[in-house]
């Protein structure tokens with residue numbers, strides 16, 4: 093991403109804190125402290141147990157909205173460490189329909205001081221694991237469409253939960269060296285980007301206290317294991333799910349003149365939709381529009397009467413987001429008109445009210461503080477600058493529109509040699525959401541726990 097692309101048109105509704113108020117906050121920050129000298133030894137001592145925990149999470153993944161056993165294990169392990177744990181935190185709201193969520197909150201109070209929220213997500217993906225590792229997942233479940241589906245921790249949320257547990261233990265063991273309250277959040281349904289909203293809708297902050305800071309990490313195959321990256325400002329794009337239903341007129345496959353073929357209309361729409369970003373959006377504004385699903389037809393010799401498409405839209409600017417949604421509607425309708433579809437059978441374009449999240453903007457001052465803590469704990473050669481990407485996350489929701497300083501840092505997960513080879517050959521390593529994604533777990537977990545603990549202990553000094 094170029095510097096020009098970073099000059100994005102932010103909307104006030106994005107989860108960020110104003111730079112001015114950051115600096116006011118920044119004045120109150122005490123001098124940075126070094127990570128405790130015994131932190132590395134202490135993390136190394138718990139690493140064998142953490143690896144077993146990681147493999148257990150990895151073998152037993154659960155899809156978004158179904159994190160029943162995962163959340164119970166996380167809750168039980170945190171309780172064993174002495175945290176006060178509440179389960180079943182969260183409620184999905186879809187109109188009048190309310191469904192409980194599997195969120196957990198674990199509190200450790202240690203005198204007066206700041207309140208720090210550390211968040212891990214818990215859900216896995218409908219992906220078939222092809223890594224061939226001996227702790228691979230063979231789990232089958234039922235996906236959101238009711239179809240049988242393999243399940244895999246292909247986004248590394250098993251790494252995040254294990255880092256959370258490792259950090260929880262370090263904070264207990266180093267309790268004499270910090271003051272304040274630690275609030276650990278096991279968040280469900282990050283992959284459907286409705287888990288953070290569900291926990292907030294269940295009065296997370298009214299029940300458990302509003303944090304002064306929020307921190308989270310995400311593993312990253314584009315960084316070498318042993319490294320982290322962090323930077324203030326834009327980190328992750330907004331995400332908007334859109335459904336487009338092209339409606340035609342069904343008929344016999346041999347008599348196209350008697351009907352209106354929605355499969356052909358959908359094909360036209362898919363091609364035209366790709367011109368929205370390339371021909372209509374300001375090139376300085378990052379945007380991605382992807383048609384991820386397309387379903388239509390039942391039999392070779394039948395022209396069906398509708399095709400359903402699922403789209404994901406990523407932008408940093410709400411203005412651009414609204415522009416593209418309007419263009420999607422216009423394009424779908426334009427295709428329908430060109431095919432002679434009657435006014436009462438125009439395409440139906442629905443923007444999801446639940447699978448939607450604003451862009452994630454790291455708080456500038458807090459990000460610098462996180463960076464300095466990580467440098468003290470890992471060494472400056474292991475702390476890189478995070479580049480913004482078009483992926484999305486709902487961690488920013490915990491910032492309450494940027495009013496709580498929030499930072500997500502990236503945790504390197506790839507073998508450094510393989511990463512260097514991939515950069516030389518141009519052949520990418522398996523990325524997040526790939527069935528081949530296998531983080532180098534031992535150094536990744538070690539680095540994750542050391543850096544997260546160092547950040548927490550600095551915030552809580």
Ligand SMILES: [Zn+2]
Pocket residue numbers: 247283524525
């Ligand atoms: Zn993911």
Ligand SMILES: [Zn+2]
Pocket residue numbers: 247248249282310
């Ligand atoms: Zn993820």
